[in-house]
Amino acid sequence: xPVIDLAQTGLRELNAALHSQGSxxxxxxWEVLNPRGSHAVAVGVNAPIAVEIKGSVGxxxxxxxxxxxxxxxxxxxxxxxxxMMSGEVRVKGDASQYAGATGKGxxxxxxxxxxxxxxxxxxxxxxxVRGSIGHMSAFMAQAGHLVVCGxxxxxxxxxxxxxxxxxxxxxxxxxxxxIEKEMRGEHLHALQALLNRAGIVDVKASDxxxxxxxxxxxxxxxxxxxxYG
Amino acid sequence: MSYENPPTIPRKSATFDxxxxxxxxxxxxxxxxxxxxxxxxxxxxxxxxxxxxxASISRYPLEGYRExxxxxxxxxxxxxxxxxxxxxxxxxxxxSFGSLSANAKEALGRGASAAGTSTTTGDGGMSTEERGQSxxxxxxxxxxxxxxxxxxxxxxxAIEIVVGxxxxxxxxxxxxxxxxxxxxxxMRTLPKxxxxxxxxxxxxxxxxxxxxIKILELREITDWQKPIFVKVGGARPYYDVALxxxxxxxxxxxxxxxxxxxxxxDVFIENVGMPTLACIRPAVQAxxxxxxxxxxxxxxxxxxxxxxxxxxxxxxGADAVSxxxxxxxxxxxNDPAYEAEYNALGTTAGAYDDWHxxxxxxxxxxxxxxxxxxxxxxxxxxxxxxxxxxxxxxxQTIARACGKNHLHNLEPEDLCALTIEAAAMARxxxxxTSWIPGQAGF
Numbered sequence: 271x272p273v274i275d276l277a278q279t280g281l282r283e284l285n286a287a288l289h290s291q292g293s294x295x296x297x298x299x300w301e302v303l304n305p306r307g308s309h310a311v312a313v314g315v316n317a318p319i320a321v322e323i324k325g326s327v328g329x330x331x332x333x334x335x336x337x338x339x340x341x342x343x344x345x346x347x348x349x350x351x352x353x354m355m356s357g358e359v360r361v362k363g364d365a366s367q368y369a370g371a372t373g374k375g376x377x378x379x380x381x382x383x384x385x386x387x388x389x390x391x392x393x394x395x396x397x398x399v400r401g402s403i404g405h406m407s408a409f410m411a412q413a414g415h416l417v418v419c420g421x422x423x424x425x426x427x428x429x430x431x432x433x434x435x436x437x438x439x440x441x442x443x444x445x446x447x448x449i450e451k452e453m454r455g456e457h458l459h460a461l462q463a464l465l466n467r468a469g470i471v472d473v474k475a476s477d478x479x480x481x482x483x484x485x486x487x488x489x490x491x492x493x494x495x496x497x498y499g
Numbered sequence: 500m501s502y503e504n505p506p507t508i509p510r511k512s513a514t515f516d517x518x519x520x521x522x523x524x525x526x527x528x529x530x531x532x533x534x535x536x537x538x539x540x541x542x543x544x545x546x547x548x549x550x551x552x553x554a555s556i557s558r559y560p561l562e563g564y565r566e567x568x569x570x571x572x573x574x575x576x577x578x579x580x581x582x583x584x585x586x587x588x589x590x591x592x593x594x595s596f597g598s599l600s601a602n603a604k605e606a607l608g609r610g611a612s613a614a615g616t617s618t619t620t621g622d623g624g625m626s627t628e629e630r631g632q633s634x635x636x637x638x639x640x641x642x643x644x645x646x647x648x649x650x651x652x653x654x655x656x657a658i659e660i661v662v663g664x665x666x667x668x669x670x671x672x673x674x675x676x677x678x679x680x681x682x683x684x685x686m687r688t689l690p691k692x693x694x695x696x697x698x699x700x701x702x703x704x705x706x707x708x709x710x711x712i713k714i715l716e717l718r719e720i721t722d723w724q725k726p727i728f729v730k731v732g733g734a735r736p737y738y739d740v741a742l743x744x745x746x747x748x749x750x751x752x753x754x755x756x757x758x759x760x761x762x763x764x765d766v767f768i769e770n771v772g773m774p775t776l777a778c779i780r781p782a783v784q785a786x787x788x789x790x791x792x793x794x795x796x797x798x799x800x801x802x803x804x805x806x807x808x809x810x811x812x813x814x815x816g817a818d819a820v821s822x823x824x825x826x827x828x829x830x831x832x833n834d835p836a837y838e839a840e841y842n843a844l845g846t847t848a849g850a851y852d853d854w855h856x857x858x859x860x861x862x863x864x865x866x867x868x869x870x871x872x873x874x875x876x877x878x879x880x881x882x883x884x885x886x887x888x889x890x891x892x893x894x895q896t897i898a899r900a901c902g903k904n905h906l907h908n909l910e911p912e913d914l915c916a917l918t919i920e921a922a923a924m925a926r927x928x929x930x931x932t933s934w935i936p937g938q939a940g941f
Contacts, residue, residue, distance in 0.1 A: 285719045314720030330716040334649040349703040368703040372644040390702040393688040412688045488693040
């Protein structure tokens with residue numbers, strides 16, 4: 271198992287080594303020591319490998335990830351797993367702003383809390399947060415699922431498109447065009463599957479409420495102009 | 500002749516002119532602001548307000564068509580391992596597939612490649628047509644991140660982080676439902692037929708310190724191979740350019756308010772931002788103050804139409820220019836051959852700007868298959884290549900007349916201004932004087 275100590279080795283060497291791994295690599299498990307809040311750790315990886323980061327990271331950890339499983343044994347700074355395409359990113363601690371921003375695929379699991387704008391402009395990624403999320407989360411969320419086992423802050427799902435939001439606790443307020451929706455069987459099924467994949471076994475899917483788009487802002491109407499203001 | 504009660508002729512208000520009255524009526528009827536494409540249409544201080552002095556006794560001209568006048572430019576050598584090497588300092592600006600048809604994007608790629616320059620994607624991602632036909636393709640990284648994916652990022656030759664554009668500094672984009680076809684919707688992960696809104700700022704960073712980290716991330720993902728451009732709308736060019744340089748940009752693009760957009764509010768286009776002419780010298784000053792002029796390249800866009808505009812922008816310190824609206828016209832946009840159809844749309848050739856409606860008779864700003872088919876991408880690409888070559892020849896002609904053996908050797912001292920405003924903005928003397936408004940001694 272390759273071990274890269276960022277106290278000894280530069281970020282460039284780490285990412286270059288990870289980028290050199292192809293789909294058939296034998297080096298399937300990597301360990302990164304002493305990240306010490308470094309930015310852009312394990313970004314742009316495109317191989318079915320596991321990367322275990324032993325400590326907290328700065329901005330954009332696992333950005334644009336494809337296929338890899340990245341685990342942060344600590345907390346993550348802003349933009350963890352931004353624009354992820356596939357694979358899995360797990361944060362054992364808390365995540366700062368913009369977690370999973372614009373992600374198109376894969377699964378992001380945050381075992382602690384996530385700050386504001388979690389899932390902003392998400393485009394197909396699935397995000398599961400064991401704790402709570404901050405304000406303006408799922409802003410302009412286009413596709414994918416955001417599961418929050420705790421509470422959600424102000425303006426959840428503002429200007430949302432077709433993403434599906436599940437919140438177990440309280441929602442401080444909903445954003446423009448975001449409404450509570452009926453939780454049907456297919457939603458319970460999808461939610462339970464996400465909880466299972468995230469390894470969360472102590473909460474029930476039936477305890478959640480579903481939120482999504484009222485679709486009133488999809489085509490401009492002067493009668494809805496106040497919603498833009 | 501009677502002198503009793505002589506009538507005056509009807510007098511219309513200069514303030515409430517016919518266009519203003521029509522806009523008030525339109526707003527009162529529809530309840531929505533006017534949306535259109537293109538850039539500012541108002542009269543602004545521009546390159547036309549500058550003249551080249553040419554050589555005489557004190558300056559020695561080069562022989563036209565005989566002595567070399569170089570046009571090549573390298574973009575992005577500051578940090579990127581693979582900077583762009585272009586034959587001409589005229590690039591094609593970012594315009595999205597979605598706002599433009601696939602044939603139009605292909606034509607832009609063909610024309611730019613034939614002329615030895617680059618073209619640029621836009622909101623909505625990289626189309627196969629433009630990547631296939633663009634020898635050098637700049638991939639825009641926009642706030643919406645529609646269609647953004649690492650696979651295309653790695654296919655690009657350079658990355659352009661779009662902070663803003665001249666038509667709407669501080670504003671987001673829009674693509675109305677008429678143009679959200681199945682293909683466009685799929686590329687942008689949106690429902691078909693909705694009015695697409697684009698965010699006005701990036702979703703995962705705020706401010707210049709964050710942008711520095713974002714640039715680091717993009718460099719790491721692309722293994723430091725690709726030049727990174729930062730594009731800003733012409734608002735505060737001195738500070739924006741300085742901050743882009745500080746954040747690590749290889750190239751800065753400054754887009755003045757004559758620069759076009761696919762669609763935004765007319766009130767935004769006409770009332771926010773600064774004229775291109777007013778942006779260049781502050782941008783160059785920022786580079787000079789940081790010791791980065793010619794190390795970080797400056798691309799200027801917004802209303803560049805001919806080789807004289809190119810030469811003037813370069814003389815003021817730009818390394819290259821970028822064209823958008825002019826490139827579309829070269830393809831066939833607003834062609835009088837379609838006058839009857841423009842009339843049917845309530846407009847006339849040369850004034851058509853309802854690009855968002857998707858009814859473009861020229862087949863350029865549309866996703867309608869029948870209209871799109873009107874644009875032959877091979878022929879249109881050839882027209883663009885011709886136009887780019889003419890612009891280059893024109894700029895060379897002027898540069899030789901000023902005694903310069905490369906377009907980059909043009910300098911502000913080769914210019915004078917026709918108006919006080921242009922003299923102040925371009926920081927060159929008013930013609931026939933040594934007066935530069937705002938400079939010490941006056």
